[in-house]
Amino acid sequence: MEQIEVIIQQQTGRIDKALTEALTNYTRSQIQQWLKEQSVTVNGELVKANYKVKAKDKIIITIPEPETLDLLPEDIPLEIVYQDEDLAVINKPQGMVVHPSAGHKDGTLVNALLFHIKDLSTINDVIRPGIVHRIDKDTSGLLMIAKNDHAHEALAKQLKDKTSLRKYVALVHGEISHEKGTIEAPIGRSKVNRKKQAVIEDGKPAVTHFTVLERFSGFTLVELQLETGRTHQIRVHMQYIGFPVAGDPLYGPKKTLPGNGQFLHAKLLGFTHPTTGEVMTFEAPLPELFKKTLETLRESD
Known part of the structure; x- marks a missing residue:
């Protein structure tokens, strides 16, 4: 179970606002959910979202284990523009989410890939097999998919470079x-x-x-x-x-x-x-x- 520690440097108002400013990778709603779940302590004590932080407050967030998502292959129509042993190129339709998340557990591109392609790279976490890059749900068009880790690393490096x-x-x-x-x-x-x-x-x-x-x-x-x-x-x-x-x-x-x-x-x-x-x-x-x-x-x- 992951823990995050934040030391308040100066008084900055409500704890949910202070943590949102300090932890830019997390949304305010996510932080408020942790407070609601009693996953946040200040100086060893549980607090609510309206707690006013003070200088030198030591905040510990214990992040709960993420919800496990059962990835199921789904027979969703998929336009495979190209495919070989290493990679595939997909033409994603508008309205399709690329990979599962808490709000989209099925009907995603990944669910379709698991049905149509099966062999996918494992470099990303379990909910994003084969996904080298993403486009938004309501953006249509081309995506490259890696079928093994060698291809994934090479394609990701080209994006980075x-x-x-x-x-x-x-x-x-x-x-x-x-x-x-x-x-x-x-x-x-x-x-x-x-x-x-x-x-x-x-x-x-x-x-x-x-x-x-x-x-x-x-x-x-x-x-x-x-x-x-x-x-x-x-x-x-x-x-x-x-x-x-x-x-x-x-x-x-x-x-x-x-x-x-x-x-x-x-x-x-x-x-x-x-x-x-x-x-x-x-x-x-x-x-x-x-x-x-x-x-x-x-x-x-």
Whole structure:
């Protein structure tokens, strides 16, 4: 059972707020849940969420063992774009969660992979076999899947070294006047809303390049290339420059186009094969709803 120790340097108000600021990897709701479960002590005594911390308070959090998830193979339709002994490339549909979590125990890409592919790398924890990188639930498009640990390490290193290629297409609000641009702005958890990411001074470096593909009345179609892979990077960066992704329930305006989530598609994926050394590139067409939305916008212009 893991324990976390925090020493309060100066008085900072309620304990749940103080711990949220001190432990940036955990949400305030998670910390409040630990307090509710009596997993938090201050100077050896149990406290509630409204306890006001004082300088030199010694806080111990005893993190309960995580809930075990039984991973079951599920016969969910899966578009396997490519597969060999080392890896697979999947075209994930919009609306599919990549791996199980407390809120999504089944119906995920991992459940489908266990049915269709079976042999998957074991480097990640038990709920993420084969998963080298992720895209959001409501983002469609290409993902690389590792079928053994050798392939996983090699593909993960390419992501880290920025030698893989990932291009996205997004429909964004507003009409971008210039043809190309680069957004270089650090991203971290929002200080205002813990469910969101944001451009913050002490965030991790994040770089997104974009090129305008087509303009419509009130919207722009852009191609984006990631240099880094921060959580929600494209969605945060496009909101930051004033052109949020259309349909984005978290970072965009209220729904303005028919659909279920953001119009963001991982269209191109390129990497060097971990065994053969061959440079491989894959492309996935836009989902039907995305295509129809663009046609409607063209007709209305």
